[in-house]
Structure formats: C-alpha cells, structure tokens
Amino acid sequence: MSQATIEHSFQAINPATGEILPGEFIETSLEQITDYGHRSAAAFAEYRNVSGLKKAEFLEQIALEIEALGDALLERAQAETALPLPRLTGERGRTTGQLRLFASYVREGSWVDARIDPALPERQPLPRPDLRQMLRPLGPVGIFGASNFPLAFSVAGGDTASALAAGCTVVVKAHPAHPGTSELVAEAIRTAVQKCNLPEDTFLCIQGRTNETGQALVNHPAIKAIGFTGSFRGGKAIFDAAARRPEPIPVYAEMGSTNPVFFLPQILKEQGAALALAYVASTTLGTGQFCTNPGLSIVTASEATEQFKAQAQQAITQVKPTSMLTKAIREAFHQGISHLTSHGDVQVLGESDATEGYALARPVLLTSTAKALLANPAVAEEVFGPSSIIVQADNPEEMLALAQSLEGHLTATVYGTEEELLQYGDLLAILEQKAGRVIINAFPTGVEVSHAMHHGGPFPATTDARSTSVGTNAIRRFARPVCYQGFPQALLPEELKDTNPLSIWRLWDGVTQK
C-alpha cells in the first residue's frame, strides 16, 4: 500500500467500545469525484427516460437486495453506530418500505402533475397553441448520508429513493461514521442496477472524512441538486457553497430543530404524571439523536406544572445512559450542555447517573423562564443528544409571545384538552407559521413515511421550507416542469398523449380527470 493511500484511508470505530472495526476505506479523490459527476451526467441522459414502471421495479429490487444482505447489514450497522438491533431492524423496514412506497408512487404515475391545454385554433384575437406540461427530472443529484439513520437517511435512504424515483441519477457521499454499512448498501444498489439493466453509473457512492470531499461534490457542474440531513453548520455550509456556484443549485438540507412542545394548563392537571414520563421517553429516545426529539417544552406556572417538573426530574434520573453515534458527537453534547448551564438563567432540573463509557451520553433536563428565553434565544439552542429544556411562562400571554419569537422548526406540538385547544387557536395559528408539522397531543418523534407527512419547515430547520425529506412529496424536490408546445402525438411523452395510455390523473383544460 502506497503512502498516498495510507494517508487517505480510514477505519470505522465502534462507539460502544472505542474499538477499531475491520475494513479500510479509501477517501475518494477529487479527481475521482470529478469523473463520477461526468459519469452520472452521462447515465442521466439515459436514465431520465426510464419509464415509471421500470423505475418501480428498480426501487423494489434495491429493497430486495438490502433484505438479501441479511443480518450482516444489521450487525455492521450496530457495530458502527451503537444503535440497538431492534431499532436497526425497524430502520431497515423503514428503508425498504419507503423504497416500495416510491415504487408504487411512480408506478401509479400521477405525481408528474400533467397539465394539458388543448389548442384553440379558432380563438380570437389569437389562437391558443397546444400546451402540455409535466414534471421532468432535474439531473444528477448529490446526496449526503446522515449519521443518525445509517439506513433510512443514508445511502439508500429517502433522498436517494426519491431522487431515483424522479428519474435523477445519484452520487451519494457516505457518512464517514458508518462507511462499512454504507458500502454494503451501495453494493446492494449496484446489484439492483445490474439486474435491472440500467446504466452502470445511475448510482455512484463516494467515501470520505474531509470537508473537501463533500465540497467537491457540491461544486461539480453536473450536479443539479443536493440532499442533506445533518447539522446546521454542515447544511448551511453546503447551502452557501451551492449558492456561490457559477450555476446555483437547490440545496435540500434538513438541519434539525428543537421541536417545541407546549403543555396547556388543564391537560397538565389531568395527565401531568403520564406526560412527564412520555416527555422524558421522547427526549431520550434513540439517545436523543432524532431530528424530532423535543428539545424544548413550554409550560405556564401552576401547581400542576410543579408536579410535572418533579415527575420529569424523577424520570430523567432513571434513564440509563446509552451510547451516542460517535465520540465526537458525545463530546459536542456534553460541551453544549455545559455551555447552556453556564448561563445564569438555565438550571439543571435533573440528570441521570454520570458515566465514563467511550461515547455514553448523560441524559439531562434543564429549566429556564420565558423571560430569559425572550431576552436571549441562545437559552434554548439545540444541543444534539438526550436533553430538553422546560421553559416556564408566567401566563398564557407570555406563552404566546414566546411562540411568536420562535424561529423555524420541523415540528411544533400542543398538548391540551379538547376544550382548551379551542381556546388556544392563536397559539396554533402562530405555530403553523413556525413549523412544517403541527401536532396535537403526541410527541414529535415518529415520522411516518406516507403521502401526507411533511418533514421540513422554515429556516433554520431546513434551507427550503417548500420541501420535505420524508414522504412521497419528497420526489418533487428533484423535478421541474417542462412545457411541450405544438408537439405531434408521436413525439410526446406517454404521460401527455391524448389517449392517456398510463391512465394517470391530469388537468385537462383545467379539469382534473383520468
């Protein structure tokens, strides 16, 4: 092995033990990334015209190939992430499930939003030409695997599934914390590409630990959009780089949020004990490493609130510390908590036992006041990991003011009795402007993969409030409308022919019909 190779290779670490895992991974060179971009563009020229039926078969084949990896995939993922096997088994089901959902979506075919305005040759003062429009794929897409979902938001995750479904070729940058898992899944996709006789470069995967590798992908002129899930710092850097390109491209960066949960007074009175337990469970679920853990809750002063806090305090002390995804993430978590509690306005309500494991995180609940948060938004800054801050308002007006002061979030939740929810219409109206998903009486963890899910939200939760990274609507991120004027039937895509051979829903002269 040459010196150059050694310098640019890396290994995975088991965060549960600190052990170096077998397997050496080579950082993809900048020259290779340049080559990959061009190859992806060449493959796109063919793949963009693959039918919905054929794309559906391809997505389903990827799901089958992932399943065919069997326990080896789950074991490697567990070794690289310290996530429990049942969670990873569920995440694999989510991954293959969303591949199959996108397969069914493109097989059905109406997602292309076909619109046909037939010619009106006799119209006065000017005839109308024949106009037909549908969504067409944007081009090669660069996708960054996330650390916290080694399967469902990674190499064959929702970004890849939706981009391939749209007709885009994909170049994935694997997350360096789980390179082995990534390589297994990449090989599964390559096998599916071969079995479906698609262009070999429909899917390409790069490995790397450096920022330069990611930037090279973002800056490649052939890349026409970026999908990303991760930190604000990472996502914003990619957004800025993409906006500075000679040809700017859209960046769909989901950068997480604190997902505020508002507890209204009456429900705390009626169900405070159960809510305290559920709140702590949602906060610490998956070691607090979901984009949708509730990092902030808002209560108003009352006796019930005092009891709720006492119960939450008791619950958090009983949570068993679990490992984070990497030692660096764990250190950032503990530093973030230290930083927060150095504010005079933030107190520790309770925390679990201290622990010295390699990447074990110590779950913690903090408290502060609405006054402090209104004066200084940093009081409720997101700390990625198992923590949440309970912010107390003096009265409903202060709660509303706090809601109004929020930045963009993925989710916002209100817990209330049916009666008091009707009284808090103002709060719901404010939260609808702050979040991509507004939830009543449930914690935000648990993001259904379906048609009506929206996993996005105003900045800084994402860089594009119009987009979702979960659910079938995610496909729209990777497509743009094209209008065909005056085309003979023979030259039109199937979706736009008069006879509607695919039997999709279309807007025909303004009327929705099949």
Place this chain on the structure above:
Amino acid sequence: MSQATIEHSFQAINPATGEILPGEFIETSLEQITDYGHRSAAAFAEYRNVSGLKKAEFLEQIALEIEALGDALLERAQAETALPLPRLTGERGRTTGQLRLFASYVREGSWVDARIDPALPERQPLPRPDLRQMLRPLGPVGIFGASNFPLAFSVAGGDTASALAAGCTVVVKAHPAHPGTSELVAEAIRTAVQKCNLPEDTFLCIQGRTNETGQALVNHPAIKAIGFTGSFRGGKAIFDAAARRPEPIPVYAEMGSTNPVFFLPQILKEQGAALALAYVASTTLGTGQFCTNPGLSIVTASEATEQFKAQAQQAITQVKPTSMLTKAIREAFHQGISHLTSHGDVQVLGESDATEGYALARPVLLTSTAKALLANPAVAEEVFGPSSIIVQADNPEEMLALAQSLEGHLTATVYGTEEELLQYGDLLAILEQKAGRVIINAFPTGVEVSHAMHHGGPFPATTDARSTSVGTNAIRRFARPVCYQGFPQALLPEELKDTNPLSIWRLWDGVTQK
C-alpha cells in the same frame, strides 16, 4: 418642498420624445420600507386565513378597478413606455385575465394539494396517527415590477396575482421607468382592498430608482420570497443578497434568455421564405423587448439556408425602427451590438435604417458559425432588443454539439417537417434539458396564461428552474406544505376536514378523489 424631498424625487420620461412627463414621485425612504415590511407581516397574520372564495372576489375586484381606470391608464403607460396603444390594450386584457384566472383557480381550491392519511390505530407494530397536509402561504412577498410589461409583469402582474392568490401579502417595488402607471394600478389595488374589507396593508407599493431601495426590500426580515422579472445582472444581485440574509429566502428571478430556434434542413427548403419573414417579425416584435424574442437561430449549411438568410436580410432592412422603453435600454442595446460585432467571428447580415430618435433602436441581424460559438459562448450573448444572430453549423452533428453546449433558456424551438422531426429526437431530448418550454414549429413570443404554460427554465434563464412566473402553477412559488397531525375536526382548515366541505380534489390515503 424640503431639500431632502427634492433630492429623492424623480419624474418619468417619455421615451418616444425625451420629454419629462407630469407628476413627481418620491423615492420611498429606507425607514418607510422597514415600516412597510412589518405592516405587511401584520396584515399577513390575517390575510393568510382568508378563504379561497374571498381571495377570488378580491382578485376579480382588482381586475374591475384596473378596467375602471379606463383610457387614462393606457395613455399614461404609453407615455411612459412608448409601447403602442393596441399592445397596451392587449396587455391590460392579459393582466385582468390572469387576475381572473387565479381567482377561478383559488375558488376551485384544489391547488392546495390536500393529502389525508387517516389514522390507523390498530396498525402493528405502531399505530399511524391522523396526518393531513396542504399548501399554506409563505408570508409577505417582495415583488419587483419589470420594465418591459408595465401592466402584466408589474404592480398587478402575474407575480402579484399569484402571491395574493396563495394568501401572501405583497410589497411591490414599482419599476422607475413607469412610476405613474404603477401608481395608478397601485391605487386600483388599494381600492379593491378597501371594497373587499381586507387588511389595509395586504398590498403596499414602494417607488424608487436606487439599488438601495430594492436591496432594503430584499433584506427585510419579514419578507419571505421575492418575485422578479428583468436583467440577469439585476436578478442575480437579488438572488445573491437573498442567499446572504441571516434567513435565506427563495428568489424567483426570470432573467430572460436568447431562446434558440433550430431550423432543420427540409423545412427551410419547403418554407424558407415564410420562415424568414416570421423570424424577423418575432425578433423585432415589441422592439425585441420580450423575454422570449428569438435572439439566436441555428441552421445547417445548404442552398436553402443561403436563401433563408438572404430573405431575412431583406426583411430586417424593411423594419421600421421603434422606440425602446428607455434611453438607457436603447444605449445598452446599441453598445451590446457594437460589442458583439467587434468579435471577428460575428458579421452583420443586415440592419434597418440608422436613426437618431431619442430612444429609437435599429433592428439588426447578425451571423456567425457554430464553430465560433462553440469556441466562445459570448458570440451569442443576449442583447436585450431587436436583434438576433443566425449561427450556421456545417452538419447535423455540429448542430447537436451546439445544442449540447447551450446554457439554460426559457424556451427552445425546433422547426422541421413531420418526417425530419422524428429523425431529430436527439435534438429534442437535449433541448428538453436546456429549456422550460420546448416548441415545435412556432416562434417563442406569445406566452399563454394557462394551466399548462411554463415560463421558466434552468439557470441562467431563472434562479429557480422549478418555478414559473406565468400560468396557474406560479401560485406554488409562494406556498409551502404544512402537516397537521392529530387535529380534531373543528381545528382543521376546511380543505382538510373529513366532509370535504369545499369539494376539492384530495389524495385520500393515496387515492385521488373528491
């Protein structure tokens, strides 16, 4: 009048004569713009919940108020733009027509893309919550009036109509070349706001000639999206400023393009003479001041091509020079042509008579070769005005190479007989990746306002290839999906209630239905 006021006031000039027109316009101060942004946000809190029915009435009332301005509007617009009265009459019809089209679109209501995934409480291993999604307005929108359409892409143009239809409040920056026209239309909208009992600040208008005025609007924290039609330089500056904001916002800048027209050999043989006339007419239509004038045509070497060029040469010499929108635009046009012809590779094929009127432009046809253009894209750079360049390829392969080298355009056209169009599938496939609208056998001028129109295209034609500034799809630019989870029926928007009281098309558990 104070010194400060005098410094910041300006007047309109009649470009046909150079005369100063009556009326003094005050540059809106930066303090006022700050105030307007906040007032627009306050109005948005109410206007965002106005029903589709009520928004439809409002849009229709704006159309009525514009019509009620009568000839005074057309006369002022003619004086400020030198556009002929019949054109302005048509443009007024386009403006009121698109207001009424958006009215019918939001009255029908299905545009919100409602999606409902009902709860599955019995599902294993986890129940599914009730999830409902629809499009909701983004927030206050900043809109820049365009110089070349003083009505249809200006104060009450397509951007304003689609933003108001989406439920956004609007702050328009009037184009400084037609401040009087803008003020008349702004007053018409304000009257409609009053008659419809909407919040007074639903619509606000600012006047100004300086870049600072526009930048202040783009940088206002309350503004959540920008609509713009104009030059590449102007649009890109706004895009860059918006991307640098603490909270970046989407910019929908339509920046024009040269709209390549490919003439295939056989059709030139059969219809060359008629096509030459039509080409010159489309090039010089509206003094070449449409975003869709054909600024570039591509032919292959043949005897028919020589005849086509001779006929086009003859036609251009007979075009009567007409006035451009401003003297500055006219000077930029003549400078641009001088700059182009200073290339050794660009020749003048023909031009109309020289003229010395205040803002009269001299129509011109240029020629070059595919080889020259492939070596230097600046050979076919857009020059806003009545000019076009005929680029000759040696053979079909060179024509394809040229197509492949194109940047993004609003439109791309192919003229061919039915038989040869079938042979040139590769060309059409390339052009579909380069343009927002691909046209067969028609010139690109004439942009229908309808459901299937797409007036957009890949960068640098626009800053967002996913968006259109003409047609009903333009409404999507100003909306984002919001997901409502676990909402009681009473708290849901009408569009998402079980009973579907608005009778709109929805995706219910994956099935399109009413």
